Each structure stands twice: as C-alpha cells, then as structure tokens.
Amino acid sequence: MVGRGLTTGRQAWLVRALSVLVLLLVWEVAGRLAASPLAPPASTVLATMARETASGALPHHVGITLARVAVSFLLAMGAGTALGLAMGWWRTVDLWLDSALLLLLNLPALVLIVLLYVWFGLTEAAAVTAVALNKLPTTAVMVREGVRALDGELLEMGRAFRFGRAATLRHIVLPQLQPYLFAATRSGLALIWKIVLVVELLGRSDGVGFQIQVYFQLFDVARILAYALAFILIVQVIEWVALQPLERRAARWKAS
Amino acid sequence: MTRLTVDIREKRLSGRPVLGGLAFSVDAGEVVAVVGPSGCGKSTLLRLAAGLDREVVGTVRWSGEGAGPRLGVVFQQPRLLPWRTVRQNLALAGADGAEGERLLERLGLAAKADVWAAQLSLGMARRLALARALAVDAQALLLDEPFASLDEGNQRLARAVLAEYLLRRPVPTLLVTHDLAEAVALAHRVLVLSPGPARLLFDQAVPSGVRADPTLAAATVAVLRDLAR
Numbered sequence: 394m395v396g397r398g399l400t401t402g403r404q405a406w407l408v409r410a411l412s413v414l415v416l417l418l419v420w421e422v423a424g425r426l427a428a429s430p431l432a433p434p435a436s437t438v439l440a441t442m443a444r445e446t447a448s449g450a451l452p453h454h455v456g457i458t459l460a461r462v463a464v465s466f467l468l469a470m471g472a473g474t475a476l477g478l479a480m481g482w483w484r485t486v487d488l489w490l491d492s493a494l495l496l497l498l499n500l501p502a503l504v505l506i507v508l509l510y511v512w513f514g515l516t517e518a519a520a521v522t523a524v525a526l527n528k529l530p531t532t533a534v535m536v537r538e539g540v541r542a543l544d545g546e547l548l549e550m551g552r553a554f555r556f557g558r559a560a561t562l563r564h565i566v567l568p569q570l571q572p573y574l575f576a577a578t579r580s581g582l583a584l585i586w587k588i589v590l591v592v593e594l595l596g597r598s599d600g601v602g603f604q605i606q607v608y609f610q611l612f613d614v615a616r617i618l619a620y621a622l623a624f625i626l627i628v629q630v631i632e633w634v635a636l637q638p639l640e641r642r643a644a645r646w647k648a649s
Numbered sequence: 650m651t652r653l654t655v656d657i658r659e660k661r662l663s664g665r666p667v668l669g670g671l672a673f674s675v676d677a678g679e680v681v682a683v684v685g686p687s688g689c690g691k692s693t694l695l696r697l698a699a700g701l702d703r704e705v706v707g708t709v710r711w712s713g714e715g716a717g718p719r720l721g722v723v724f725q726q727p728r729l730l731p732w733r734t735v736r737q738n739l740a741l742a743g744a745d746g747a748e749g750e751r752l753l754e755r756l757g758l759a760a761k762a763d764v765w766a767a768q769l770s771l772g773m774a775r776r777l778a779l780a781r782a783l784a785v786d787a788q789a790l791l792l793d794e795p796f797a798s799l800d801e802g803n804q805r806l807a808r809a810v811l812a813e814y815l816l817r818r819p820v821p822t823l824l825v826t827h828d829l830a831e832a833v834a835l836a837h838r839v840l841v842l843s844p845g846p847a848r849l850l851f852d853q854a855v856p857s858g859v860r861a862d863p864t865l866a867a868a869t870v871a872v873l874r875d876l877a878r
Contacts, residue, residue, distance in 0.1 A: 550724065564741055568730070646766075
C-alpha cells in the first residue's frame, strides 16, 4: 500500500481486516432489515456453514469439488504450458495450432461442457476434461507470450557453454517464465473452480455445484451462500499458504 | 591442436553488410586481438567464431571434428543468470569446481560466492563472466571486451589473471577490443579492422620483446594508431 500514512505492513493488514469486518456488518444489518429467508444475514449463513460442517456434508462435497479442481488444474497447466512452450519456440507449431487455440479460447465454457457430456456421457473424465479444456488455451497463450519475451542473449550464453536441453529449460527458460506461470495459476484457480461448479450442476451427483442445484430447487439461499463462502475461503487459503510463499521463494533473488 | 580458420567474404545482418573481406587464423597458443572502431562488426565476428551464428558467405571453421572445441566465452554483456548464485553460475556453465573457487578467490569474488548474481555490481559481474570463461576447461577462448567497465585496479588484476591462465594453458584466443594498447599488451598478433562493413586493414605480429618493454609497446601502439587512420 503506497497511500499516505499507511506505509507499514501492519497498518495495511489492520485496514484489510477492518474492511472485512465492515463488509460483514453491512451484510448482517441488511439481512436483518430484509427479514427474508431469501436474503439471510451473515450470522445465519455462518451458522449454516458450521452446521453443514458438523454434519460432514460440507467437507464431503467441498472435498470432491476440490479434487476435481486439482485434477483439471494440473491437466490444464501441464498441457497448456507444454503447448505454450512449443508454440512460442517453434513458429511452425504456432502457425499450425493458433487457429485451434483461438477457437477453443472463444468457445463458451457451457458449450464445451455440454458437448463433452453428450459425447462421453455424464462421467468424471468428461467433467474434468471439460474444465481443463476451458483453462488450457489461456495458459498456452500466457506461456507463449512468456517464451516470446525470453532473453535471447541468455539463451545464446547457454548454447555457448553447452547447457543442454534440460539445463536450458530449468535454469534459463523457466525462471523467466515464472511470472507468466504464476499469473496463469492465479487466474486459473479463480476460473477453474467456477467452471467446476457448472460442470457439477449439469452432470454430477456430488460436489458443491450439485449441492447448489439442490438448494436452488429448495430456494435455500442460506445453504447456497454457505457452500459458496466455504469455497471462497479455501481458495483464499490456497493463495496464502501455497501461492504467495512459492512466489516469494521464486522471487527471492530480486530482494536486495 | 585446436585452430580457428576464418575466411569471410561477406556477412550481412538483416540485409545490411557488416563484415567484408576478412581472412585470418588463430593457432594453438596464439592470442589474436581484433581491434576496430565500435560498430564495425567485431562482436558479429566473435559470434560467428562461437558458432552462435552460421549464416555467412565464406567459412569460419575450427580444426578437429564433431561439435568443435569447448569454448570459454566472455560476451560484451556479462550474461549471467541473475536468479542463480555466483557459484551456481560457474557450475552451470560446466566449470571445474576447484578451478572455479580458485578463480573467484583470485578475482576478488570469493566473499560473493553464495550471493545471487543479480546483486553483483557491473564490475563484479564482468569479473564473474571472465571467471566463468576461464573455469570451464576451454580449448579456446573468445573474449569480447573482457575488461570493459572495470576500474583500473580490477582491469590490471583481470589482465594478470588472463595472462597467468594463458601461460598455463596456451589455448587459441580471440580477443575483441577497441583499445590498441590492450591489444598490444596481450596479443601475439593484432588485426586492425576498417569501419563497417569491416575489412582487414592489416595483421600485425607483436614480438614478445615489444610486449615486455613498455616504451616499445607504446611506440607500437602509436604506429598502429597512425596506420589505422
């Protein structure tokens, strides 16, 4: 935070915490004023969350959704990174695959999901593949941009000193791609879990998306919000305990 | 024995000629300095010799077969891996561990061995680049302004380190520089290039007696400077 008067990290954290509290407070007051089961206050949603957690339903469904997110995320990042590397590196590969990538990039998620379910049935594999295919093109495009921005002088140095393919990738290419990979990871996590919910809603009988469909039919807004909130919290925790420390580690050479 | 033979008729970069007629060889144990005005194509010549660029009318050939000799290269910019430590930069380039440590010590970088290369000053980065070229058990050296942007003390130190190295391991060495005095002080032969597209103006041997004697060396530099004009 660069703003005047809020220069220390601790002050910044205090403001962040306060902003969350204010948000909760506004929600609580608005919910109580509305006095309708269709717009429950924060306390009701949190209590529902606690109840669903205690009954084991929420951990079960959140766990299943998380597993789907993890698998499709790894598939999309792995294949997308490989594709992006190849397209950035070899112009012929880029020319051959660019149109297909553009097609995939502009294909609505819903169409892809429906098609895969129609072709391969309402299966786990179809669900995970549909999600991965939605994320893959953006990863490929980001990594391709990263490859195009690679420092040619360092690559030449690697050739002169005979680094070999593996060492060039590991010590010259990947460190330069790190910002692009982190950006892809971040936007990927945010995007993937939202698509996973749609996939679950359309063709699975468990997971957060399935639960939301059930509670939609029952008009149970408190439960819908409880499940959504639980997932938002988990994604934020992943950001804090995995992504940010990894990013700091990757950037430690930049610190003075 | 490793030997470099250069016979370039023309070299173009994006359509523009940068090197004209240029023929010479660098024999085993020989240090050949290439001197010329900046932008005359000296670095292009070095890239050709390093095999980093092969598009040329003519030949640039190393004796022997296969992938060519193992090269120790100092580029015009240090070209270190900023995200690796000083020691890792040496190791990744294929440096012999003990020789690397010795060179770090000798070039005043021992205390920085575990520091990220990103945190080195330009002068230190240049010394590390030299250490890297000398530590890889090279069969030939290609040095592009290896002493540029070093302060006077470190320049003397780096030159001494290179001279010691060449005494122990007389490998063919191509030294690109814009400094005639440096060329005369270090090289057995000085090639003077014309402004770009560079042609070989003359190829002057520097007898060891001349190099050893500061007065003679200075006189040679003066004569060469006149001739180059």
